[in-house]
Amino acid sequence: MNQYKLTHLELLETEAIHVMREVAAEFERPALLFSGGKDSIVMLRLAEKAFRPARIPFPLLNVDTGHNFPELNDFRDRRAKELGAKLIIRTVEDALAKGIATQVPGELSRNRLQIPTLLAAIEEFQFDAAIGGARRDEEKARAKERFFSFRDEFGQWEPKKQRPELWNIYNGRLLPGQNMRVFPLSNWTETDVWEYISQENLELPHIYFAHEREVVRRKGQWLPVNDLQPPKEGEEVKTLKVRVRTIGDIMTTGCIESDATEITDILAEVASARVTERGGRADDKVSESSMEDRKREGYF
Amino acid sequence: MRFTTAGSVDDGKSTLIGRLLHDSKSIFEDQWESLERSADLAGGTEVNLANLTDGLRSEREQGITIDVAYRYFATPRRKFIIADTPGHVQYTRNMVTGASTANMALVLIDARNGVVEQSKRHAYISSLLGIPHMTVCINKMDLVDYSEDRFREIREAFYAFIPRLDIRDISFIPISALKGDNVVTESEKMPWYHGPTLLSHLEDVYIASDWNLKDFRMPVQYVIRPHTDEHHDYRGFAGQITGGTIRVGDEIGVLPAGARSKVKSILTHQGPADEAFCPQSISLELEHNIDVSRGDTLTSFDNLPYTTRDHDAHLCWMHEKPLQLGRKYLIKHGSRTTKVVFRELVNKINVHTLEEVHEPADMGLNDIGRVRFNTMSHLVYDAYKKNRYVGGFVIIDEATNDTLAAGMLRSPDKAQPVPDFTDYVI
Numbered sequence A: 001m002n003q004y005k006l007t008h009l010e011l012l013e014t015e016a017i018h019v020m021r022e023v024a025a026e027f028e029r030p031a032l033l034f035s036g037g038k039d040s041i042v043m044l045r046l047a048e049k050a051f052r053p054a055r056i057p058f059p060l061l062n063v064d065t066g067h068n069f070p071e072l073n074d075f076r077d078r079r080a081k082e083l084g085a086k087l088i089i090r091t092v093e094d095a096l097a098k099g100i101a102t103q104v105p106g107e108l109s110r111n112r113l114q115i116p117t118l119l120a121a122i123e124e125f126q127f128d129a130a131i132g133g134a135r136r137d138e139e140k141a142r143a144k145e146r147f148f149s150f151r152d153e154f155g156q157w158e159p160k161k162q163r164p165e166l167w168n169i170y171n172g173r174l175l176p177g178q179n180m181r182v183f184p185l186s187n188w189t190e191t192d193v194w195e196y197i198s199q200e201n202l203e204l205p206h207i208y209f210a211h212e213r214e215v216v217r218r219k220g221q222w223l224p225v226n227d228l229q230p231p232k233e234g235e236e237v238k239t240l241k242v243r244v245r246t247i248g249d250i251m252t253t254g255c256i257e258s259d260a261t262e263i264t265d266i267l268a269e270v271a272s273a274r275v276t277e278r279g280g281r282a283d284d285k286v287s288e289s290s291m292e293d294r295k296r297e298g299y300f
Numbered sequence B: 001m002r003f004t005t006a007g008s009v010d011d012g013k014s015t016l017i018g019r020l021l022h023d024s025k026s027i028f029e030d031q032w033e034s035l036e037r038s039a040d041l042a043g044g045t046e047v048n049l050a051n052l053t054d055g056l057r058s059e060r061e062q063g064i065t066i067d068v069a070y071r072y073f074a075t076p077r078r079k080f081i082i083a084d085t086p087g088h089v090q091y092t093r094n095m096v097t098g099a100s101t102a103n104m105a106l107v108l109i110d111a112r113n114g115v116v117e118q119s120k121r122h123a124y125i126s127s128l129l130g131i132p133h134m135t136v137c138i139n140k141m142d143l144v145d146y147s148e149d150r151f152r153e154i155r156e157a158f159y160a161f162i163p164r165l166d167i168r169d170i171s172f173i174p175i176s177a178l179k180g181d182n183v184v185t186e187s188e189k190m191p192w193y194h195g196p197t198l199l200s201h202l203e204d205v206y207i208a209s210d211w212n213l214k215d216f217r218m219p220v221q222y223v224i225r226p227h228t229d230e231h232h233d234y235r236g237f238a239g240q241i242t243g244g245t246i247r248v249g250d251e252i253g254v255l256p257a258g259a260r261s262k263v264k265s266i267l268t269h270q271g272p273a274d275e276a277f278c279p280q281s282i283s284l285e286l287e288h289n290i291d292v293s294r295g296d297t298l299t300s301f302d303n304l305p306y307t308t309r310d311h312d313a314h315l316c317w318m319h320e321k322p323l324q325l326g327r328k329y330l331i332k333h334g335s336r337t338t339k340v341v342f343r344e345l346v347n348k349i350n351v352h353t354l355e356e357v358h359e360p361a362d363m364g365l366n367d368i369g370r371v372r373f374n375t376m377s378h379l380v381y382d383a384y385k386k387n388r389y390v391g392g393f394v395i396i397d398e399a400t401n402d403t404l405a406a407g408m409l410r411s412p413d414k415a416q417p418v419p420d421f422t423d424y425v426i
């Protein structure tokens, strides 16, 4: 009569909830990184489930690059309000003004500049753990990432110093100044995330769905046109029906042509996709090790 | 479905994974382009499927897999998580890590070399870590003329060695990872083989019974207290069920304290429920207002777990600094962290011959052996053989917080007194 069996998605869910609760139990001042992007929306749902009927016992933190999609920021602010959660925002703009971050001439994306901004925020609020939505299937340097990813006093990731993780036991112990990045979605794939969004009926910012947008073709990608990114000479601005698969810096996030207006359309699209989700992000293309290098410096 | 792969260097492990990903259409165009780009740079002509898995720079430089790498692929019938671990003896700890959560071990053997030391070590570790299913892939069949005799010979050699192990379910599949025989599609070159291809075997293995559904166990991870008007008196004991099932109204014990109560309500992923089971992460309310906190274990009464401070376990040491008898370490078991002192090294496994060496002088990086130790407070557990999620633990350095070792508890030597349960009647 009884089928004591969990689906793949339920197994991922129970694992992620276990990890969230472990963070709440073992750390003094954790924060949940919330951008309003699809992975962090899934994380928020898991955190709700992990602690209900109580509120999520940690604040939400977002590093605003100033290059965020405005739609995403609106969504982020509204969701935090609805949940009654505390939302902390630290901006790259501010970090640049204070000299915490310095721009390299010619640098378009603010991806790298997020690193010192995040580290400064962690220091300012004395966070000992930051929960992020990164997944191992995103990129090969991530494939070796732990659930509890240890960072030294300088926020650096040392792949050879990662702690072994066995069964469902995580070592969250830290010395003063060190901190932990925690990735409850480690074992999720892009498809799992979409299936979960569909199953839980989660609301998403509309840029994930097909919409009309002005774009230009650059380095084999459709990039959004806006004040920060006006078309260059000789570039033709086109209005296409597009959507984004993953959201990063507005300067480097490629849009894909799509007619997907419902989650079911997106699921079908993901299932037949021919390029990886990060294939639309120029920041990863710089070199074979660019993600590994950024992570070593403190990227999440 | 989670499986580990291990094999000696050059047995074709990376090629096999690449083949599974490629033939199941889990490789994307941009990944393929990046493989082609690396092939160009290296001056090679053929795309190296192995580069798909070796993610860290030092690995690409040395051409080996160092750490456990996790890979994901799916077929219409099942989703898979691969823990890809290096096979060399100096990476035993990575193999142990990958094995801890796997449903299946995939042992790779080069058909030309047959069963070698590393195949045995991998099988031994899989058995020690309690992986329920094992599949032995005899690879590079194309280099031995797809010979049935060779396949049988290797299978016999493997069988001769496994009586010493504890393996529930084992299969042998002759493959060529390079040419694709019996990986995803059936081989025309080996009509004498009537079993499934590797992929259909992976899809069919029955894994639901891999969880222990007999005796209820739940380490209390966190206490949920909403402090809101609506849920004023809610006190939920949150945790992941590591064994058995539980229903509203069931009697439960709290160990090591020895208190007793009944389940008043259950909250699962889906919301309020009458019943929950392993490995769900749930939150329970109890009928009585008793003292329960993180580190305690909730249990059923049918088969009580051991509750003791004297322990006997297998240990895999994972750190450069060797074990020191008499020194204080921390142990994390379930949701409890307490102090531990090792008293005795009972034996050590010679990782080359798999023979036991009695009363070894030391225990260092990548050593596996049996130890006796005491903990400052009680651990509540079942033997690892009975339930891996109730019998596993890690050892942590008190000063640096490094994880030093992982262990698998055995039944204690001495008969255990039944804990004294106090009845709480309100």
Ligand SMILES: Nc1nc2c(ncn2[C@@H]2O[C@H](COP(=O)(O)OP(=O)(O)O)[C@@H](O)[C@H]2O)c(=O)[nH]1
Binding pocket: B007, B008, B009, B010, B011, B012, B013, B014, B015, B016, B050, B139, B140, B141, B142, B143, B175, B176, B177, B178, B179
């Ligand atoms: N002929 C043949 N060669 C193979 C087969 N599988 C792998 N190889 C080759 O064996 C070598 C080592 O393979 P690789 O996958 O890198 O081994 P790993 O070290 O176990 O990951 C490579 O040159 C492969 O092309 C096979 O089934 N047949």
